[in-house]
Amino acid sequence: MAEYLLFATERYALPILQPLARALQAGGHGVSAWLVDGAAGAELPAPVRMVDDVRAAVALRPRAVFSAANWVPPFVAGAKVQLFHGFNVEKRDAARGHFRVRGLFDLYCTQGPATTAPFRELAASAGHFKVVETGWPKLDPLFGEPDPLARQLRQAAGGRPVVMFASTFTERLSAAPHLLAAISAEIAGGERYWILTLHPKCAPDLFERYRSLVGPNACFVDTEQLVSAQRAADVLVADTTSVVSEFVVQRKPVVTFRNRAPKPHMIDFDDPAALPAMLARAFDPALAPLAAIAAYADAIHPYRDGQSSQRVIAATEALLAGELGPLGRKPLGALTRGLQIRRQLGYWGRSAR
Structure with missing residues (x-):
């Protein structure tokens, strides 16, 4: 049974992750959730297992980490998949907003054409991540x-x-x-x-x-x-x-x-x-x-079938199977960001593979 990890830093990420958790469980997979910062102390309903700390997350060795935050710990095993914590509503300038790439993710699961096109341009330039338009898991219950x-x-x-x-x-x-x-x-x-x-x-x-x-x-x-x-x-x-x-x-x-x-x-x-x-x-x-x-x-978000979570899972499996093509080397800035995350989480052990 494959293990997957859900990652969040704010409570508002829970409704994004819960539909994905249900879809993973329906597929017979193990699902754990690691909630830190503003999400710490919250829980997702059983049978999702709650991860208590950073060492337990590393020990889990998940097949993939699904993040509803703008960062993800790079030293945890598995493909790093960005789900987004919201739509691009232009709260801030473009340099700090929705399309900022920090070199931490392998796959961006975009919500619709408005985000897919810009991220595909970024992917073509950067070469170290892939983009698949899946729709947003949070909205599955709107149409389910x-x-x-x-x-x-x-x-x-x-x-x-x-x-x-x-x-x-x-x-x-x-x-x-x-x-x-x-x-x-x-x-x-x-x-x-x-x-x-x-x-x-x-x-x-x-x-x-x-x-x-x-x-x-x-x-x-x-x-x-x-x-x-x-x-x-x-x-x-x-x-x-x-x-x-x-x-x-x-x-x-x-x-x-x-x-x-x-x-x-x-x-x-x-x-x-x-x-x-x-x-x-x-x-x-x-x-x-x-x-x-x-x-x-x-x-x-053109999808009204309540199946975005299933498309996220399919895209992740395609990435892991190499069907989306090879990933280029992560930028040097990702190493610096990874060190900052280690310091933030208090973890200086080995990266899981």
């Missing part, structure tokens, strides 16, 4: 089997339209402080049911304020329940969070507050007092930008 939590959320709405609110933790981009009063008023009105959530890194006082809105017209969900919430909602209100792109993949309207890079598929606004009007537009099929939404969804 019935979701009990999504059904419960719809039932709580009592037949009313459902709005989801999500916000990034980046202070200069976050809508959460600015829209609190407007959202509170909408919830009090009771015309629609609200599902509220915040990025795990948001300030504790914001969590307290938004949780205080919970009642017959609103609920609050944690990051592990994000996909179910997206599936249950009809419209999303957000900012520059990558949840915008995840939600649009369902071909549903999004209302964005001061998005850093507004696009035609977004209903973007900058005055909190305009929220009611923006919601009315989003819920009106004649006014919502449905054609732009569909075009954007096809560009970033």
